[in-house]
Amino acid sequence: MTTRQSQFVRSAKRRWTAKDFAESIIPISTAVAVAFFFVDGGAKNFLDIANLPYGIGVVSGLIGTNLFLVMMVLAARVPAIDSLFGHDRALDLHKKLGKPVLYLLLVHMAALIVDSASRVNTDLWSEIVTMLGVNDLLLSFLSMAVMVLIVVTSLVAVKKHLSHGVWHTIHWTSYVAMYLGIFHQFTQGTLFAEGTVGRWYWLSLYVVATGSIVMFRVVLPLLRSMRHSLVVENIVVEGPGTVSITMRGRNLSAAGFRAGHFAHWRFLAPKLWTEAHPFSVSAAPTNDRVRITVRELGDSTKILQNVRPGTAVWFEGPYGVFTESVRTTSRVALIGSGIGLAPIRALTESMDVNPGELTVIGRARSEEELFLMDEIIRLAHAKQGTVYTFTGPRGRRTSWLPWDESERGVTISTMIDRPAEVDYYLCGPEAWMDSLVADLRSAGVPSHRIHNEQFAW
Numbered sequence: 001m002t003t004r005q006s007q008f009v010r011s012a013k014r015r016w017t018a019k020d021f022a023e024s025i026i027p028i029s030t031a032v033a034v035a036f037f038f039v040d041g042g043a044k045n046f047l048d049i050a051n052l053p054y055g056i057g058v059v060s061g062l063i064g065t066n067l068f069l070v071m072m073v074l075a076a077r078v079p080a081i082d083s084l085f086g087h088d089r090a091l092d093l094h095k096k097l098g099k100p101v102l103y104l105l106l107v108h109m110a111a112l113i114v115d116s117a118s119r120v121n122t123d124l125w126s127e128i129v130t131m132l133g134v135n136d137l138l139l140s141f142l143s144m145a146v147m148v149l150i151v152v153t154s155l156v157a158v159k160k161h162l163s164h165g166v167w168h169t170i171h172w173t174s175y176v177a178m179y180l181g182i183f184h185q186f187t188q189g190t191l192f193a194e195g196t197v198g199r200w201y202w203l204s205l206y207v208v209a210t211g212s213i214v215m216f217r218v219v220l221p222l223l224r225s226m227r228h229s230l231v232v233e234n235i236v237v238e239g240p241g242t243v244s245i246t247m248r249g250r251n252l253s254a255a256g257f258r259a260g261h262f263a264h265w266r267f268l269a270p271k272l273w274t275e276a277h278p279f280s281v282s283a284a285p286t287n288d289r290v291r292i293t294v295r296e297l298g299d300s301t302k303i304l305q306n307v308r309p310g311t312a313v314w315f316e317g318p319y320g321v322f323t324e325s326v327r328t329t330s331r332v333a334l335i336g337s338g339i340g341l342a343p344i345r346a347l348t349e350s351m352d353v354n355p356g357e358l359t360v361i362g363r364a365r366s367e368e369e370l371f372l373m374d375e376i377i378r379l380a381h382a383k384q385g386t387v388y389t390f391t392g393p394r395g396r397r398t399s400w401l402p403w404d405e406s407e408r409g410v411t412i413s414t415m416i417d418r419p420a421e422v423d424y425y426l427c428g429p430e431a432w433m434d435s436l437v438a439d440l441r442s443a444g445v446p447s448h449r450i451h452n453e454q455f456a457w
Contacts, residue, residue: 057111064104263317337428358385
């Protein structure tokens with residue numbers, strides 16, 4: 001193994017170790033949350049059938065609330081989390097936790113209603129009415145209603161009918177749900193009574209979750225945008241409904257932009273300033289310029305085609321692990337489809353490779369949709385890399401390739417020698433990437449050498 005190859009391996013191992021540690025925080029924090037209850041004598045509730053609803057209600061509430069706070073941190077765009085897992089993976093876990101958290105908190109509510117009703121020997125509906133008369137419990141019921149709304153709007157069948165702005169507004173209310181539900185936790189029962197360790201532990205969790213949201217969703221983006229003072233410098237038409245927007249700013253190196261990163265960009269122009277949209281960097285960033293390439297996919301991106309030079313731009317980011325930082329070996333393949341070629345172009349420019357170590361594959365339905373391909377070819381050839389371009393309708397056998405190549409049995413192994421020894425960076429439509437990943441796995445490529453990222457929301 002060469003010295004250069006050893007450096008890639010050591011860097012990858014350090015990152016994997018850090019990821020393992022970070023992933024352990026979720027089960028450990030959940031165990032600590034439940035431990036407070038059992039240290040306080042909670043085990044006895046599971047030894048008596050009469051107290052069982054109380055025990056189930058408290059434990060499910062502790063686990064659900066702990067995971068709810070984890071969800072908040074995952075959505076806070078914390079740089080340390082983003083650099084380890086990627087923005088899309090963090091949001092994917094955030095979404096996966098949504099339903100379990102809702103179910104746990106519904107069990108929490110139902111079990112404690114049953115317990116309370118049995119203790120005063122009344123029916124469930126009467127007990128619910130009584131609880132609604134207690135301010136802190138009323139707030140907890142409202143919190144649960146907000147959480148149900150959030151989970152329902154996250155369902156694919158509902159979400160696809162909502163605009164990004166409406167969906168985003170609804171999900172900001174998750175913070176409202178968190179604070180509506182906090183009060184009863186400290187006023188009902190003795191587990192988190194004033195002066196207890198449990199009370200300070202949970203207060204610290206709320207402070208961490210709140211601080212993460214405020215700092216990384218509001219304060220840091222605002223300060224960065226003011227510090228770096230981005231403005232649109234020029235707009236270049238790249239193809240049908242597609243433009244590259246170059247922005248000029250100050251000391252952009254300090255913002256941490258790298259080839260492969262993306263950010264949420266907010267153009268301070270009429271009809272655009274109310275929403276931020278995710279776009280990848282499409283050229284290696286410099287200290288005073290950063291470029292993105294935008295394809296018309298909706299009303300806002302259509303308006304962006306005509307944004308004027310001099311328009312101020314605010315940004316959140318940069319985000320993602322679609323960068324050279326996740327590389328594990330010296331040989332690299334960059335594969336993009338359509339507008340997914342934008343970050344591929346930036347990586348082609350910045351990737352540190354020796355002659356013969358770089359392969360670039362461009363894929364699109366037509367030549368006109370091989371966006372930035374002329375630039376990619378020039379950059380790849382300058383590094384003595386190999387370039388393939390494919391156009392046409394998707395094939396049947398290997399659908400990430402065109403029909404003719406697919407029917408001839410072309411695969412990734414046809415183009416790349418010893419494919420398992422290569423790092424792959426993929427960007428394009430989700431179904432297309434799924435087909436490509438399947439081809440890579442069939443060729444024996446390990447999962448840690450397949451790098452792709454979705455602009456999740």
